Amino acid sequence: MPRYAAIDIGSNSVRMQAAEITPGAPRQVLASERQVTRLGESVFGTGRISTEAMTFVESVLGQMAQSYKRFDVRGVRAVATAAVRDASNQQEFIARMSSAIDCPVEIISGQEEARLIHLGVQTTWPHPKQRVLMIDIGGGSMEIIDSEACKIRTAFSKPLGALRLTGVFLRSDPPTARELNRLEKYIADRLEPAVHAIGPKSWGRVIGTSATASALVCAANRIPRGKRDSADRSRASAAQLRELYHALAGTDLVQRRKVTGIGARRAEIIIAGAAALSGALQAFGARSIYYSAAGVRDGIITDLAARGVGHELSRLNPDQRRVVEEMATRFGVPLKHGRKVAALAHSLFIGLESVHNLPANAGKLLDAAAYLHDTGHYVSDTRHHKHSHYLVSNSDMAGFTDRERELIANLCRYHRKSMPTVLHPNFQALSAEEKRVLMQLIPLLRLADGLDRSHDQRLKDVDCLVRDYEVTLNLHSDADVDLEQWAAEREGEVFRQVYNKSVTLMKAPAK
Numbered sequence: 199m200p201r202y203a204a205i206d207i208g209s210n211s212v213r214m215q216a217a218e219i220t221p222g223a224p225r226q227v228l229a230s231e232r233q234v235t236r237l238g239e240s241v242f243g244t245g246r247i248s249t250e251a252m253t254f255v256e257s258v259l260g261q262m263a264q265s266y267k268r269f270d271v272r273g274v275r276a277v278a279t280a281a282v283r284d285a286s287n288q289q290e291f292i293a294r295m296s297s298a299i300d301c302p303v304e305i306i307s308g309q310e311e312a313r314l315i316h317l318g319v320q321t322t323w324p325h326p327k328q329r330v331l332m333i334d335i336g337g338g339s340m341e342i343i344d345s346e347a348c349k350i351r352t353a354f355s356k357p358l359g360a361l362r363l364t365g366v367f368l369r370s371d372p373p374t375a376r377e378l379n380r381l382e383k384y385i386a387d388r389l390e391p392a393v394h395a396i397g398p399k400s401w402g403r404v405i406g407t408s409a410t411a412s413a414l415v416c417a418a419n420r421i422p423r424g425k426r427d428s429a430d431r432s433r434a435s436a437a438q439l440r441e442l443y444h445a446l447a448g449t450d451l452v453q454r455r456k457v458t459g460i461g462a463r464r465a466e467i468i469i470a471g472a473a474a475l476s477g478a479l480q481a482f483g484a485r486s487i488y489y490s491a492a493g494v495r496d497g498i499i500t501d502l503a504a505r506g507v508g509h510e511l512s513r514l515n516p517d518q519r520r521v522v523e524e525m526a527t528r529f530g531v532p533l534k535h536g537r538k539v540a541a542l543a544h545s546l547f548i549g550l551e552s553v554h555n556l557p558a559n560a561g562k563l564l565d566a567a568a569y570l571h572d573t574g575h576y577v578s579d580t581r582h583h584k585h586s587h588y589l590v591s592n593s594d595m596a597g598f599t600d601r602e603r604e605l606i607a608n609l610c611r612y613h614r615k616s617m618p619t620v621l622h623p624n625f626q627a628l629s630a631e632e633k634r635v636l637m638q639l640i641p642l643l644r645l646a647d648g649l650d651r652s653h654d655q656r657l658k659d660v661d662c663l664v665r666d667y668e669v670t671l672n673l674h675s676d677a678d679v680d681l682e683q684w685a686a687e688r689e690g691e692v693f694r695q696v697y698n699k700s701v702t703l704m705k706a707p708a709k
Contacts, residue, residue: 199218199219199220199551199552199555200218200219200272200273200503200508200509200551200558201216201217201218201219201228201269201270201271201272202216202217202219202271202272202273202274202275202498202499202502202503202507202508203215203216203217203229203266203269203271203273203274203275203499204216204274204275204276204494204495204496204498204499204502205259205262205274205275205276205277205299205303205495206277206279206493206494206495206498207237207255207259207276207277207278207279207282207295207303208237208238208279208280208281208336208337208338208494209237209238209241209242209279209280209281209336209337209338209339209359209361209362210234210235210236210237210238210336210337210338210359210360210361210409210467211232211233211234211235211337211409212232212233212235212237212255212258212259212262213230213231213232213493213494213495214229214230214231214232214262214265214266214495215227215229215230215231215495215496215499216228216229216230216265216266216269216271217499218269219499219503220552221552221664222664225499228266228269229265229266229268229269231262231265233258233262234463235251235254235255235258236251236337236361237251237255237281237282237337238280238281238284238337238338238359238361238362239251239361239365241281241282241284241285241338242281242284242338242361242362242365242366243365245284245285245286246285246286246287247281247282247285247287247288247291252290252291252294255291255295256294256295256298257298259276259295259298259299260298260299262299263298263299263300263301270557272507272508272509272511272558273502273507273508274299274301275304275498275501275502275507276295276296276299276301276302276303276304277303277304277305277306277310277311277314277494277498278291278292278295278303278304278305278306279305279306279308279311279336279338279339279494280308280336280337280338280339280355280357280359280362281337281338282305283305283307283308283338284338288305292304292305307355308339308341308353308354308355309353309355311334311339311341311355311494312334312341312342312343312350312353312354312355313350313353313497314494314497314498314501315332315334315341315343315407315492315493315494315497316332316343316345316350316353316497317496317497317500317501318407318492318493318494318495318496318497318498318500319332319405319407319490319492319493319496319497320345320348321492321496321497321500322490322491322492322496323405323431323490323492324348325345325348325402325403326347326348327347327402328346328402328403329344329345329346329399329400329401329402330343330345330346330401330402330403330404330405331343331344331345331396331399331401331403331404331405331482331484332345332404332405332406332407333404333405333406333407333411333475333478333479333487334406334407334408334411334493335358335359335360335406335408335410335411335471335474335475336359336360336408336410337359337360337361337362337467338357338359338361338362339355339356339357339358339359339362340355340356340357340358340359340474340478341353341354341355342354342355342356342389342392342396342478344396351396352395352396354391354392354395356388356389356392357388358385358388358389358474359474360410360467360468360470360471360474361467361470363381363384363385363467363470363471363473363474364466364467364469364470366384367380367381367384367470368381368469368470371450371451372447372448372449372450372469373447373469378447378473381470381473382473382477385473385474385477385478386477386481389477389478389481390481393481393482396482398481398482398483399482399483400483401482401483401484403488404479404482404484404486404487404488405487405488405489405490406475406487406488406489406490407489407490407491407492407493408493409464410464410468410471410472410474410475411475411487411489412426412429412489412491413426413459413460413461413464413468413471414434414439414442414459414468414471414472414475415429415432415433415434415459415487415488415489416429416432416458416459416460416489417442417457417458417459417460418434418435418438418439418442418459419432419434419459420458420459421458421459422458422459423458423459423460423461426459427491429459429489429491430489430490430491431488431489431490432488432489433486433487433488433489434486434487434489435485435486436476436479436480436484436485436486436487439472439475439476439479439487440476440479440480442472442476443469443472443473443475443476446468446469446472447469447472447473451465451466454468454469475487506548508558509544509548509558511558511559511561512544512547512548512558512559512560512561512562512564512565513544513561513562513565514562514565514566515597517596517597518562518566518597518598519565521595521596521597521598522536522565522566522569522570522595523536523569525569525570525573525593525595526569526570526573529570529573529575529576529589530573530575530576531569531570531572531573531575532653534653534655535572535650535653535655536568536569536570536572537569538650538655538657539568539569539571539643539646539647539649539650540565540568540569540646541659542568542645542646542649542650542657542659542660543564543565543567543568543642543643543645543646544561544564544565545659545660545661545662546642546645546646546660546662546671547560547561547564547642548561549660549661549662549664550642550662550664550669552664553664553669553697553699554638554639554642554697555638556635556638556639560635560638560639562602563602563605563606563609563635563639564609564639564642564643566598566602566606567606567609567610567613567639567643568643568646568647570586570589570590570606570610571583571586571609571610571613571643571647572586573585573586573589573590573610574586574587574588574589574610576589577589583610583611583612583613583614583615584611586607586610586611586613587607587608587610587611587624588607590603590606590607590610591603591604591607591624601632604624604627604628604632605628605632605635605636607624608624608625608628608636609636609639609640609643611624612636612640613640613643613644613647614644614647617640617692617695618633618636618637618640637696638696640692640696641689641692641693641696641697644689644692644693645671645686645689645693645701647685648682648685648686648687648688648689649673649679649682649685649686650682651681651682651684651685651686652681652682654677656675656677656678656679656682657673657674657675657679657682658674658675658676659674660672660673660674661674661706664699667698667699667700668699668700668701668702669693669697669699669700669701669702670701670702670703670704671686671701671702671703671704672704672705672706673703673704673705673706674706675705676708679705683703683705686703687701687703689701
């Protein structure tokens with residue numbers, strides 16, 4: 199199944215997550231790391247990222263990249279938020295961080311940050327019918343998201359992050375009454391446009407994300423910091439958080455570090471974070487808030503999977519496609535048929551990833567064989583599958599290794615008639631891993647070929663529904679596809695033999 203990695207370079211900390219995505223199932227988190235960097239500390243004071251902060255983040259990112267690279271991820275997205283948005287030397291930072299992880303780092307807007315937060319929360323904790331207010335307090339900014347039926351109605355990004363507010367307003371420890379008064383007035387002033395646009399509501403649920411919300415909800419519920427993962431979906435009332443804010447505001451750093459649920463580093467900036475969260479709840483008329491552990495990283499991974507990032511790794515590159523199309527044309531294969539079989543085979547390869555569990559580059563072999571399986575008709579219609587094997591295995595295919603060419607030739611050989619046996623020398627010449635890949639791909643090629651049996655490209659596409667012992671293929675077409683359905687159903691026994699699952703084909707309802 200596809201694996202993705204996400205990096206969130208925030209103003210206070212850097213977070214990384216690598217996860218494996220299985221359609222219809224919860225994601226499997228493979229690695230998750232967080233490192234406090236205080237990146238925004240120099241930015242909010244001087245307007246620039248300090249040399250020390252830049253070097254530290256560069257080191258952190260290099261280590262995180264080594265962690266997710268172990269999992270052979272298909273796609274990575276790394277984003278930087280408020281502190282880097284504000285930094286005058288952001289281009290130097292982006293260049294160095296991109297080099298550290300060998301992947302582009304992008305500065306995202308507050309609106310994109312809000313979109314990713316919303317996507318992460320709604321993916322892990324859907325609210326399909328409720329009106330939901332999401333409040334994310336990071337180190338540099340606060341994202342406010344008004345959501346209904348899992349869709350964003352409006353979103354705001356305000357410079358109300360806990361690290362930023364602490365540096366600007368809180369110089370004393372504990373802070374003075376004057377410092378707190380200025381802090382609270384600034385928060386209320388900055389929130390006013392969002393409150394005016396959204397207004398206090400009877401919210402179905404208010405959800406807080408990021409470390410400030412985690413620490414405060416944990417403190418309100420006396421959940422130790424070591425067990426903060428269990429705080430996901432825990433609730434705290436607005437009154438509790440208001441009382442907690444006033445209590446924290448009257449303590450010094452040593453005392454704050456002793457508060458259950460608030461870590462040593464978070465204690466340094468928690469007063470400003472508590473003021474921002476409590477002020478937001480009051481402004482929006484919220485009576486309570488639930489904490490969600492989801493955030494930008496979860497949204498990135500959901501987004502990468504939804505866009506099919508990495509699927510291009512299972513398709514031929516332009517040079518390889520030119521080679522197989524020229525070869526198919528030379529041996530008289532109708533290109534429209536080859537292209538349609540290739541497209542259908544790719545849909546099956548992606549839709550059945552949880553069934554075949556093959557690496558992405560195996561899809562390229564299937565793609566090539568979809569074009570070349572009928573080349574044997576050039577020699578004779580009789581036993582053309584064997585002639586296809588001979589032509590492909592003895593052709594010069596630039597852009598493919600010898601082993602790839604041999605696997606493609608074997609796929610062509612077994613696209614019809616008998617399956618591989620120990621009596622077949624061409625099959626025995628393959629390694630154990632090559633045999634495994636071949637056996638997993640044969641049913642997909644046979645199904646795809648059957649789904650264009652008429653050579654009229656009647657089928658638009660096919661999607662897959664995988665259950666424990668059954669796979670359902672939904673056929674999308676505006677035409678009569680009875681012949682295609684019959685031809686593909688004939689390959690159901692081969693599919694069952696290889697995957698131990700029955701296959702059912704159904705024409706999808708017209709849209």
